[in-house]
Amino acid sequence: MIEIERKFLVTSSAYKDEALKHTRIIQGFLNTHKERTVRVRLKGDVGYLTVKGESSKDGLSRFEWEKEIPKTDAESLLKICEPGVIDKIRYEVKVKNHTFEIDEFFGDNEGLVIAEVELESENETFETPSWLGEEVTGNIKYYNSQLSKHPYKIWY
Template identity: 75%
Template sequence: MIEIERKFLVNSDAFKDQAYRKTRISQGFLNTHKERTVRVRLRDEKGFITVKGLSTNNGLSRFEWEKEITKQEAESLLKLCEPTIIDKIRYDIKAGNHIFEVDEFFGDNKGLVVAEVELKSENETFEKPNWLGEDVTGQIKYYNSQLSKKPYNSWE
């Protein structure tokens, strides 16, 4: 239940042609405490509730627990979430032995595009697609929980 991932900015739309799946996601946070976040997500017709723990100092690893819930449960819980609900499209792209999840944000976060890749260990190597930009792993402002509090379009 430990999640190890790297996060990058995306420098072009080239990833869209490589995607094998595209999903609309709405998500909100019931709790955004720095030591734990509780996320509610509606991904197409499926709901999920996720608890994430505090990240390691380098931002690569943290506890994550997720459970599927019904669409109706997710819709009800989203109404209880802290402002703001995140709206995004996720593109899944295979690169080498890994799957990159690229999130294109809308609403108050429009213009932000972030890619994540999950790893088996913090030192695992992976193929870097040409559309992958700056490594922002561990930069808290790029966490979805923070984007709900301080959206991308409010940054200076």
């Protein structure tokens, strides 16, 4: 239940040609406290409830618990979330032994594209595709919970 991931800005749309699939995601936050975040997500027609703990000092790892819930439950919970819904399309791109998840944001975060790669350990190496840009792992302003409160359009 410990998630280890690294985040990067994306420098071009070349990932779209490499994507195995893409899915629209709508998500909101029931709680955005620094020590625990509670997220409600609609990923296509499937709902999820996710609890995340506080990140490690370097931002590489944190506790994550996720449970699939009915779509109707997710839709109901989204109605009582804190202000600032996240709307994005997630592209999945396989690069050697890793799958990169690239989120293209819309609404108040339009123009922002972030790639994430989950790792088995903090020291694990991976191949970096040509469209991968600056690393933003641990930079809290790129966390979805923060983008919901302080969207890209106001700080870009």
